[in-house]
Amino acid sequence: MFTTVNILGTKVTSITMQQAVETAVQFIEAKHNYMIATANAEMIMRATKDQELKEILNKVNLVIPDGAGTVWASNYLGVHMPERVAGFDLVQNLLQLAPSKGWRVFFFGSAPGVAEKAKLKAQQDYPGIEIVGVRNGFFTAADDKAIVAEINAAKPDLLLVALGVPKQEKWLYKHLPELDCALSIGVGGTLDVMAGVMKRAPLWMQKAKLEWLFRGMMQPKRAGRLMALPKFVNAVRVWKKKANQ
Numbered sequence: 001m002f003t004t005v006n007i008l009g010t011k012v013t014s015i016t017m018q019q020a021v022e023t024a025v026q027f028i029e030a031k032h033n034y035m036i037a038t039a040n041a042e043m044i045m046r047a048t049k050d051q052e053l054k055e056i057l058n059k060v061n062l063v064i065p066d067g068a069g070t071v072w073a074s075n076y077l078g079v080h081m082p083e084r085v086a087g088f089d090l091v092q093n094l095l096q097l098a099p100s101k102g103w104r105v106f107f108f109g110s111a112p113g114v115a116e117k118a119k120l121k122a123q124q125d126y127p128g129i130e131i132v133g134v135r136n137g138f139f140t141a142a143d144d145k146a147i148v149a150e151i152n153a154a155k156p157d158l159l160l161v162a163l164g165v166p167k168q169e170k171w172l173y174k175h176l177p178e179l180d181c182a183l184s185i186g187v188g189g190t191l192d193v194m195a196g197v198m199k200r201a202p203l204w205m206q207k208a209k210l211e212w213l214f215r216g217m218m219q220p221k222r223a224g225r226l227m228a229l230p231k232f233v234n235a236v237r238v239w240k241k242k243a244n245q
Contacts, residue, residue, distance in 0.1 A: 004063075005079035008232075008239055009054055010044045012063045012070055014081045020064050021093045027061065028103060028157050028182045035060040035176055036185045038087035040067030041232040043165050048235070053166040056173045064090065069229055073236045077243075088190045091160060092125075098158070099128035106154055106181070108147070109137035109162030110191045117195035132156055137163045144175065152180040159184040162191040 003014045015023070027034035037043075037060050047054040057063055064085040065071050074081035098105055105122075107115040115134035122129050133154035139147060151159060159181045161168045168186035176184065 003079060005074040005077055005081065007039075007044055007070065007073045007077065008048050008235055010039060010047045010057050010063070012039050012044075012065050012074065012081075014074060014079055015062075015064060015085060016082050017085050017089060017093070020062070020085045020090055021097075023062060024090065024094055024183060024185075025097065025101075028101075031157075031182045033176050033179060033181065034062075034183045035172055036062045036064065036090075036183065037169055038066035038085075038090070038186065038188065039063050039070055041069030041073070042067075042228040044070065044073075045228045045232050045235065046166060050166055053169060056166075056169050060169075060173065069232055073232070076236060077240055087185070087187055088193060091185065091187055091190050094158060095122055095126050095129060098130070099126055102130075103157040104130045104132045104155055105158045105160065106133040106135075106151055106156035107131060107160055107162070107191055108133075108135045108151065109160075109168065109187075110189075110195070111197075112136045112138060114191050114195045114197055115162075117197070118191040121194045121196070144171075148175050148178050152178075155180065157182045160187045160190065161185070162187050162189065164188060 002019070004011045005014060024036065037057055039057065047057055064087065065074065065081055066085060066087045068084055071081045071084050095105065097103070107118055109115065115136060119131040119134050122131055133151065133156065135147065135150060159179065161172055161184060163171060163186070165186070165188065168188070172184050172186055
């Protein structure tokens with residue numbers, strides 16, 4: 001069992017990338033509708049005001065620390081968090097394993113055409129991979145039943161859902177009992193990066209824990225959302241102070 005840390009009411013697992021990959025492999029091989037969430041500071045802050053999201057994060061099978069802010073918060077609160085486990089990198093590790101494991105993969109989400117481009121990129125990077133279905137993220141609640149049926153008909157072992165936070169977590173958790181899929185992961189902008197429609201921060205910025213800043217520079221519309229990080233730091237400090245009183 002791994003140690004978890006309660007960050008502003010959301011429980012996050014203290015885990016390394018290698019351990020996360022090994023756990024995901026176990027989930028897929030168990031074939032029992034598992035779900036992984038990727039928690040960065042923005043998601044945890046959102047969960048403080050979104051009770052449904054918070055409850056989902058505290059019920060899913062694994063919540064990985066996808067962000068330097070999450071790692072900082074855990075260590076600040078006294079629970080050693082060895083490293084950031086980026087959702088994008090976890091997905092790439094699993095896609096790399098997919099051909100040798102015989103896993104079937106489904107891409108669901110992002111704008112029209114993005115999942116198809118991500119599929120081509122995966123086939124280029126991971127020869128022999130089986131991407132058994134793609135579907136864009138433009139739909140209404142009336143389409144849910146058909147989407148679930150489409151996914152189940154493809155019989156994927158791994159379902160990657162890129163609908164953004166918190167839509168992807170809420171959609172997945174709601175339909176998890178109906179989905180015939182071993183492991184589902186909410187992957188945010190992963191398909192956009194794979195498709196080349198969104199750049200990822202240079203490696204030096206990733207290592208310097210500045211990927212959040214790069215996203216803000218590349219997407220000015222996110223500027224307001226970037227304020228979640230300083231607010232998160234302050235909230236964690238207040239959280240610790242209250243806990244120690």
